[in-house]
Amino acid sequence: MKKSHMTRSAAAALAMTAMGLAVGQTVQSELHRDAATRNVGGDPFMTQYARAFYCNLPDDNNQIVIASRGWNNTTGTGANAQYRIPLTQIFDDVWFIGNHYVGQYLIKTPDGLVEVDAGNTAGEMQTFNYPALQTLGLSATYPLKAVFLTHGHVDHDGGAKWLLDNTGARSYIGSADAAGKSYNPITIDSTNLAMRQMSIGGKAFWVLPTPGHTPGSTSAVLEVKDWGRTVRVLMNGGQSMTNSIPQVAQYLDSIERTYGMATVLNVEGVMTPHIYWDGEGAKLDEINATGRTNPGQHVYGHENVLRQLAVARECSAAWLTRLDTTAILPVWRFNTIEFVGGNPTPTKVAAKLTNGWGAAANRKVTFSVGKNGPACTATTNADGVATCDVHPLRPHKDQLTASFAGAENAEFVDLPAEATAQVCSNGNCKDK
Amino acid sequence: MRLVHAMSRRFTVGFALAAGCLLTASRAADASSLDDAVVYSPVQASTLVSRRDLRFELGHVQRGACRLTFLAHRASGAQPRPVAIISSWQSDQGANVSVHRLVPPPEGDAAEMNVAMLEHLYAWVLRQDPVARFGFAEGTLECEPTKDNYSHAEFLRELARLRQDAVARAGHPGASVAWHVVSMAPAPANRASADEVGIRVMNDQGAMEGASIFFNRAPHSGCVAKSRQDGFATCQLVDQHGDDEAHSEHDKVPVVATFPGEIRAGRFLLPTTLVVQPAP
Numbered sequence: 001m002k003k004s005h006m007t008r009s010a011a012a013a014l015a016m017t018a019m020g021l022a023v024g025q026t027v028q029s030e031l032h033r034d035a036a037t038r039n040v041g042g043d044p045f046m047t048q049y050a051r052a053f054y055c056n057l058p059d060d061n062n063q064i065v066i067a068s069r070g071w072n073n074t075t076g077t078g079a080n081a082q083y084r085i086p087l088t089q090i091f092d093d094v095w096f097i098g099n100h101y102v103g104q105y106l107i108k109t110p111d112g113l114v115e116v117d118a119g120n121t122a123g124e125m126q127t128f129n130y131p132a133l134q135t136l137g138l139s140a141t142y143p144l145k146a147v148f149l150t151h152g153h154v155d156h157d158g159g160a161k162w163l164l165d166n167t168g169a170r171s172y173i174g175s176a177d178a179a180g181k182s183y184n185p186i187t188i189d190s191t192n193l194a195m196r197q198m199s200i201g202g203k204a205f206w207v208l209p210t211p212g213h214t215p216g217s218t219s220a221v222l223e224v225k226d227w228g229r230t231v232r233v234l235m236n237g238g239q240s241m242t243n244s245i246p247q248v249a250q251y252l253d254s255i256e257r258t259y260g261m262a263t264v265l266n267v268e269g270v271m272t273p274h275i276y277w278d279g280e281g282a283k284l285d286e287i288n289a290t291g292r293t294n295p296g297q298h299v300y301g302h303e304n305v306l307r308q309l310a311v312a313r314e315c316s317a318a319w320l321t322r323l324d325t326t327a328i329l330p331v332w333r334f335n336t337i338e339f340v341g342g343n344p345t346p347t348k349v350a351a352k353l354t355n356g357w358g359a360a361a362n363r364k365v366t367f368s369v370g371k372n373g374p375a376c377t378a379t380t381n382a383d384g385v386a387t388c389d390v391h392p393l394r395p396h397k398d399q400l401t402a403s404f405a406g407a408e409n410a411e412f413v414d415l416p417a418e419a420t421a422q423v424c425s426n427g428n429c430k431d432k
Numbered sequence: 433m434r435l436v437h438a439m440s441r442r443f444t445v446g447f448a449l450a451a452g453c454l455l456t457a458s459r460a461a462d463a464s465s466l467d468d469a470v471v472y473s474p475v476q477a478s479t480l481v482s483r484r485d486l487r488f489e490l491g492h493v494q495r496g497a498c499r500l501t502f503l504a505h506r507a508s509g510a511q512p513r514p515v516a517i518i519s520s521w522q523s524d525q526g527a528n529v530s531v532h533r534l535v536p537p538p539e540g541d542a543a544e545m546n547v548a549m550l551e552h553l554y555a556w557v558l559r560q561d562p563v564a565r566f567g568f569a570e571g572t573l574e575c576e577p578t579k580d581n582y583s584h585a586e587f588l589r590e591l592a593r594l595r596q597d598a599v600a601r602a603g604h605p606g607a608s609v610a611w612h613v614v615s616m617a618p619a620p621a622n623r624a625s626a627d628e629v630g631i632r633v634m635n636d637q638g639a640m641e642g643a644s645i646f647f648n649r650a651p652h653s654g655c656v657a658k659s660r661q662d663g664f665a666t667c668q669l670v671d672q673h674g675d676d677e678a679h680s681e682h683d684k685v686p687v688v689a690t691f692p693g694e695i696r697a698g699r700f701l702l703p704t705t706l707v708v709q710p711a712p
Binding site for chain 2: 057062065066153191213214240241242243244245246247249322323324325326327328329410
C-alpha cells in the first residue's frame with residue numbers, strides 16, 4: 001500500500017474537524033433551538049403553541065406537556081370536566097369531539113362516517129362519541145365505515161375495540177403499531193415511507209408513514225370543505241419525542257417528509273388529535289364561543305402550515321443534537337417573499353426575500369406569468385430585493401408569481417418561497 | 433406547484449445505480465439477485481469524521497424482511513463505490529445488524545479511506561436500535577446471524593478500536609483526532625421503584641463527573657441526569673407523553689442510557705449507550 005501523504009485539503013479538513021468538535025458540541029443544539037424561534041417569524045400564536053410544544057424537550061420544558069395531560073378527561077365528570085369539548089363543527093363536513101388533551105375527528109362522507117382516532121377508553125366512546133355519531137346521522141344506512149388510527153398509543157386507540165364492535169366499522173393503523181391489537185386492524189405498511197393515496201371508508205386519504213413517536217405513526221392529508229371551498233388539511237400522526245437517538249432521528253426524518261407532503265399537496269389546514277400542541281384547542285374554544293369564521297379557524301394557511309413544520313423540524317434537530325452531540329444538521333430557514341411597494345406594475349417588478357435571520361441576499365428569484373407567460377430571473381441584493389424587467393405585463397389581467405426555488409449548503413437549507421399578486425397599473429389595483 | 437428542491441439533501445441528491453455494480457465491487461458473490469436500484473444520498477455530517485472532504489453516501493435496498501444499507505465513497509465525478517454493506521433484520525431474538533466491510537476502493541488513499549469508513553460506521557451504528565445485536569459479517573451480505581454477538585455498546589467500542597488501529601496504520605496518527613471510549617455500567621437497581629434508574633459512567637481516567645446521561649424506556653418515558661463525582665447518574669423516569677398509566681409492564685422493559693459525546697480538556701469522548709435490562 002502506498003504510504004499516505006496528507007494533502008493540503010485533507011490537513012485543512014482535519015483542522016476544521018478539530019475546531020468543529022469543540023464548536024459543534026455546544027452550538028448545534030442551541031443553533032437549532034434558535035432557528036426554531038426565528039422560523040416562527042414573530043407570530044405570537046405559533047410561539048405559544050407549536051414553538052413551545054415541539055421544542056418542549058430541547059427547551060427543558062416538558063412540564064407544559066405534563067400539565068396538558070391533566071386535561072385528559074374521559075368521563076365528563078370531576079375536576080377536569082371543564083376540559084371536555086362538545087361535538088364541534090370545524091368544517092362543513094368535519095366535527096371534533098374530545099377534550100383539550102386529545103380528541104377525535106368525525107368526517108361525513110356521502111356514504112357514511114369516517115372517524116380519526118378512537119379515544120382513550122371504551123367508556124369515552126360509549127358516552128361521547130357514539131351519541132355524537134348518531135347526531136351526525138349514524139344509522140344502518142349511514143354507517144361508521146372506518147376508523148383511521150394515527151398511531152397505537154392508548155389515548156388514540158383505547159376505545160377502538162368498543163367502537164368497532166358496536167358499529168361494524170374497520171380500523172386502519174400503521175403496520176408497525178398493529179401487533180397485539182385486539183381490534184384486528186387493517187394495516188398500512190409502515191416500512192414503505194412513500195406518500196400514497198388510499199381509500200379509508202370511501203374517503204381519500206394521502207397517507208405518509210411517519211415513525212418516530214411510535215414505529216407505526218401515520219400522518220395523512222385529506223380534503224374537506226370549508227364554506228364550500230375544498231381545503232386540504234394535515235393530520236400529524238404523532239407528536240412528542242423520546243430520549244432515544246434512533247427514534248428521534250426517525251421523528252426528524254418524518255417531519256422533513258411531512259413538510260414535503262404538505263408542500264406538494266398545498267395543505268392549508270390542520271386537524272391534529274393533540275389539539276393543545278398547535279393551538280387548535282384555542283381555535284375550538286373560539287368556535288364554541290363565537291362560531292365558525294370564514295375561512296374556518298382550522299385553516300391556518302399554507303404558509304403557516306409549512307412554517308409550523310419548519311419550526312417542528314428545528315425543534316427535532318435541537319433535540320437530536322442534544323442526544324448525539326456529534327451529529328451535524330443543516331439549519332432549515334423558512335423564507336417568505338413579498339412584492340415591494342404593493343402590487344407589481346408593468347414598470348416595477350420587485351420582490352423581497354426574507355427569513356428569521358433578515359434579508360436573504362444573493363438568492364435567485366424568478367418572476368413569471370403563468371406557466372408559459374413572460375418570465376425573468378434576478379438575484380436579490382443586500383436588502384433581499386430582486387428586481388426584474390418582465391415583458392409584456394397586462395395590468396388587471398396578469399397574475400405575477402415571484403418564486404424562490406430554495407438553496408442549500410452545509411450549514412443551511414433555505415426553504416423555497418412563493419408569492420403571487422395581480423399586476424396593476426400603479427401598484428394599487430383598486431385604482432384602475 | 434413547484435416541488436421543493438432544497439428542503440433536504442435527501443430530496444435533492446440521489447441517483448440510481450444498478451446493484452450489479454455493487455456486487456462487482458463487493459466480495460459478496462452469494463447475493464446474486466440484487467435487482468433493485470439503489471438510490472444514494474449523502475451521509476449525515478458528523479464531528480466523528482476526520483476527513484469531511486471525502487464524500488460518503490448511503491443507499492438502501494429492502495429485500496423482504498432484510499434491509500441492506502450501502503455505505504459508499506463517491507469520488508468526484510464518479511459513481512458511488514460501496515465500502516461497507518450493512519444488513520438489518522428481525523429474528524425471534526429481536527433486531528440484528530451485521531456489517532460487512534469491503535476492500536477499500538482503489539482510488540485515493542486506502543488507509544485513510546479505511547479510517548473514514550470506520551468513522552462513518554460509528555456514526556451510523558450510533559443511530560441504530562441500541563437493543564439490537566451486532567456483528568461483523570464475512571463473505572455474505574444476506575441477513576444471517578454472524579459469529580459475533582455484540583451489544584450496541586460493545587460494537588461501538590470495537591469500531592472505535594478498529595478506527596484507532598486504522599489511524600495508526602494510516603501513518604500519521606497525530607493528525608487525526610484521538611477517540612476516547614466512555615463506558616457505562618448499571619447502578620444497583622432500586623427494587624422499590626422501576627422508574628428510578630441509574631448508571632455509572634467511566635472513561636480511561638476513571639469515574640466521570642458532570643456527564644449528561646439520557647435515559648429512555650419504551651414507549652416514551654425518559655429523564656436526564658448529570659453524573660456525580662463518583663460517576664453515578666440517577667434520575668426518575670417521567671412519561672413524556674402523559675399516558676404512563678396505560679403501560680403497566682414497565683418493570684419488564686429495558687432502559688437505554690445514552691451518553692451523547694463530549695469534548696473535555698481537548699479529549700474527544702465518544703457517544704455510546706447502555707441497555708439496562710430490568711431486574712429479574
